[in-house]
Amino acid sequence: MTHAPYELDVRPILRAGGEPFKEIMEAVGGLASGQGLRLLATFQPVPLFTVLARKGFSHAAREIGDGDWEVIFTPAAPTVALSPSETDYPAEPGHPASVWPEPARHLDNRDLDPPEPMVRTLAAAEELQPGEVLSALLCREPLFLLPELKNRGYEWQGNFQDDKTTYKLLLRKPAKNEAAE
Amino acid sequence: MIGVSLSRWTMSYFTVALLALLGAEILMVAGFGYPNHAVFAPQTIALVHLVAVGWLSLLMCGALIQFVPVLVAKSLAHPNLPVVALILLVVGLVSLIVGFLDMAGLSVGSTPWLGLGAIGIAAGFALNVWNLGRTLWSARPIGLPARFVVLGLLSLMAVVSLGSIFSASLVGWTTNDILLRLTSEGIPLHAALGLGGWLTFTAMGVSYRLLAMFMLAPEDEHRTSRFAFMTGSAAILILLIVGPTCLLILGQSVAHPMLIALGLATVSLSLYVQDMRRLYRTRRRLKIELNARMAAVALGGLGLGNLLLLLVTATGQTDRRIGAVVFVLAFGWLTGLGLAKLYKIVAFLTWLECYGALLGKRVTPRVQDLVNEPRTLPWFWLYFLSVVAALAAASLEAPIAFRIAALGMLIATAKICFDLVSIRFLRSVPASMLPEGDRAWPRLFLPRLQHFQR
Structure with missing residues (x-):
């Protein structure tokens, strides 16, 4: 069964000068098996890509205007090498x-x-x-x-x-x- | 080898091409050629060949030896042949121009310069067509953008053949009636195949792929693109086959085939412009870069040029007005597009050359860090505004105003060239990110020796 990605908008936290890392990791911890995360941020959160890659998430980032970014983290399905x-x-x-x-x-x-x-x-x-x-x-x-x-x-x-x-x-x-x- | 490596000689082509452009603009500022001289005066013809062969064709060849391999995912058949071709082309072009100056009354001795020039140019282009043709052939079946390039190369061969016939007739190497008739009445075919078939059709093909790549737009093949290819190819084949047939077998002028080709080309260009608008609309890279923005202005130049061509044809003023139409196609469309794409291509190739082997191993700059778009952008606007002013001056037959506008073009081009040199020398890159160790500094226009050791 697939879930819709969990949506987390950290732009208000960032605009207020805050650090949303804790919120993001809590959200990741609360994801159902196979569920993705849709993250909205005011910049491209490059360091996060590496952190979540270690947890088995791939990511797709795109700019959505006014300098804001949407990143969709998807848990990688088990893949086998190509024959x-x-x-x-x-x-x-x-x-x-x-x-x-x-x-x-x-x-x-x-x-x-x-x-x-x-x-x-x-x-x-x-x-x-x-x-x-x-x-x-x-x-x-x-x-x-x-x-x-x-x-x-x-x-x-x-x-x-x-x-x-x-x-x-x-x-x-x-x-x-x-x-x- | 699978994959594509950097073309060793592309920067050399670009350097010679830009020097030819600057030279042509200096001549225009000095009042040499159209509109100070007649459209068919030897001075104008010398200037036209400096722009068409020296600038636009060398630019196109330099881009094709790098990007045909990208279009078809195959390495260039002969990586070092382009330098031999470049030397032949430069020597040929210089001889050709000396030959035209001879016709203009400048005494340059009794050497058959035009004939020698044609031999050099034909040999240089033949080597490049052979090299690119073999690369394309090895990649069959090829995609739509590469098929545009094939038709462009076919047109180039026809242009060069016609040009060689003209030269042989003018220096008296042949008195064959058929060749003399081609020389006296085939010039419109030579010009249309050069400007339309070779330069414009090839630029269209390459831009389908390059603009999509640079703007992150989907590259699905659309029916409009296929129709653009079919109608454009039909226009080229009519110029190539029906034109000479009318002239040599039916004993008529080339006016009718030219008119039909113009109609087909207009359909092809309209579909192409529609495709480009879709690429801009569906792009995923929201921030539009200088190269894409200025390419859009150049596309406007293509539309304007096509419109003016239809207008002067419909009103029967081609003899009087064709100079202005060719000017806007050469400088508004092809030169505008060329300079815009150079700004991106030079940055990308320099980045790959300097940092390719360092990626992932240390902090490296992004491609955007090699350029300073806000600094260069105003000069592109000066260039395009000067082209519009020069077009207006030429249309109003005001030669002094044309020369002032040409000065604007020259200043803008010189500044853009200066910025391209700055990109080559990584002047915008912070000192902490300059390449060191195993990577030498880039050379301005020659390949480094280690390219040959790999």
Whole structure:
């Protein structure tokens, strides 16, 4: 069963000079299983993205006028890696996608201004532990990101999803012994 | 390779192109060419080629070698061929202009400059068409924006072929009746295919994708876009096939095919403008950036140019008024769009070049941090207002007023160029965020050596 996202408007708190972090975390704690959070703020709450990503939420942020932002945090459904036949790029021999671990982090970068999706994806990729996998949803094929991932030694695979507008990218930081090879 | 890397030679194309634009504007301020000279005077033709080949075509080629790979998600077939093409194009253009000055009475010796110029330009464009064509071919089936580019490149080949025939006839390399007839009556086809088929149709195709990307607008393919492509392609094919057929086989003038092509082009442009309005309306990036705002003004220039073309055709004043129409299409539409897009493209490419390898590893600036839009914006307005003033002066046949307006265009362009150089040198980036260590400072217009080591 899916719930409508819980709505939290922290703009009055922010305009009064207050700090809404406690309210936000209480709201997150009170969400039903599978329920999202719709947050309204007077700026793009970037630090919050990382905090809630650790709790398994992906986010979609958009500016709604007058400098205000709407961010929808969605709890990530358990995802499995794409099978090799689904991808336009095969995983490295010996490390097929089917043996990649579940993604340690999920990003939803679909509503970000370019090149922000590339910036966020690389920033999150750098935080991965060796061997960990990151999943990122993008609104177009990340043509400038892919050569950079290759330069940094990441394995990646990606393709467009059934809706034809979402590009799902999985990338894996090489394990220490692989990196040393 | 999957993905797209930075084009090594795009900045070199942009630099030469901007120098050609500044040179052309200096000539206009000095009273060289239209409207001080007649539309078909050698001085005007030299100026037209400096703008059409030196500025607009080099700008377009520089953009295409970077963005055709983005349109079709394939790497450029030959990454270093563009520099050979650029050298041939520059040498060819200089020879061509010297040839026109020779026709204007300036003594430059007995070298067949026009012929040599045509060879250089044809060879340079041929290399770029081959390179882009192979890239597009390897990506079949291609999307709608890339198909616009294919028709644009086809038009370019036709323009260059006609231009080469004209040059060969003018320097006396051929006395073939058919080629001489093409030379005396084919100029409208050459101009329409160049300004319309090559420059405008290609710009339309690229803008479908680029404007959508920069404004975060949905890129669904609409029926209007497909009709815009079909009617525009039909206009190009009529110029390409029916025009020469009328001239060489039926022994008629090219007036009728030109008229039909104009009608079809008007339908295509109306649909295109409607598509662009939808992109602006459905964009998700609420704050509209300088490049998108100024591109909208340039689209107004396209509408105005098309309207004036219909007007002078309907009233039978093409011979007297065509100069003003070409002026507004070249400077209001194509140059306006080109400068606006350069402001975004140069910032983005410089950002990627300087910070691509640092992203996620340390604090990096955003692309917007490389530009200072409030500082540059007034100069774009000065540019467009000067174009309107120059158009009015040309229409009223007031050459002194035209030169003053051209001075406004020159000052505005020079300031925009200065701001582009500032972007290249990261002058707006706070000192704490300048790239260090493994990243050298960007070079103004040449690729860095490590590009070749990868």
